[in-house]
Amino acid sequence: MSDRRELPADLLGEHLRTLRQAAATGLPPGRAELDAYRAAGSRAAELGLPLRTLVDAALAAADGLTAPAVLPALRKAVSALMEGYDQAQLAAIRGADVERREFVDDLLQGRAERLAERAEHFGLRLAESYVVAVAGGLRDVDPDRIERDLIARFGSHNILLAVRASDGDELLVCVVPATLPAAVGEFTHHVRSRFPTGWRVGVGRPHRGPGGVVTSYREAAGALDLADRLDLKHDVVKAADLLVFPVLLRDRSAIDDLVTSVLSPLLDARGGPEPLLETLEAVFAAQGNQTAAARRLGISTRAVTYRLQRIRHLTGFSPDDPTQRFTLETAVLGARLLSWPS
Structure with a gap:
């Protein structure tokens, strides 16, 4: 609505009378009049009228009034109109934010009440496949x-972003269509440029429908948890790359037995098992290259060789043997998952 004649007839019904009274008495609008202007501004915002249309109408009403007191009165009137308009806009934004947070909570927890109808309001087509990315380490950031x-x-219609509390931490959750993989990369870029040190992004796999959004969210949050427990150095962790770990954790007794059987001899090592576990992790990450592993650890290649000899001597397993390497690597991963030996 760009024409002032489209304003409801009663919206500024008392405005001209107020200006004429100011012209006659020299007095500005009183508290009651200003409250009425604020209410009019608020109503205009709720009706979806452009602020410019409202202000133009208020100014046009002063045409022909030349008394010196009219201009100060007009300024107060327009200021009150704008104040009421802004307050209504702010209240609407806050209401939308609350509605969005409630929708995201319901969506990610799988509460199905009117999900499809509410999703349409935010532009989501829940029959499609979606990917959820989750950023942890949120501190002093404006989402x-x-x-x-x-x-x-x-x-x-392609982006749904919300902050969600999880286990005492705040997570920034981003839901995007699986057909827009670039959106996940862009989300990660903004997290990298605006989050403080310590951030990490977990990315779930694409899944279809409302239940798929829940699954992808849980995968993304689970990837963050696994990355922390395994002390991974990657800033971005994908659930698709960590599928072996949920498999390991499904049989807790089996992985516990593997860790204990293979690694418990390291408890007798001088300095404890941690330096030896770190050495194995570095060697596995470097694809068996001891020189590269030494650089990762900040020690000499000779020290890495000595530690590997100690591991072979204590456990009977060698990372140079393919079968024994797999057993050792699985045991080390299991140790990190179980926070062994603590």
């Missing part, structure tokens, strides 16, 4: 700015 930047590139 609204990240959301605005993502929406500017991909459109509001």
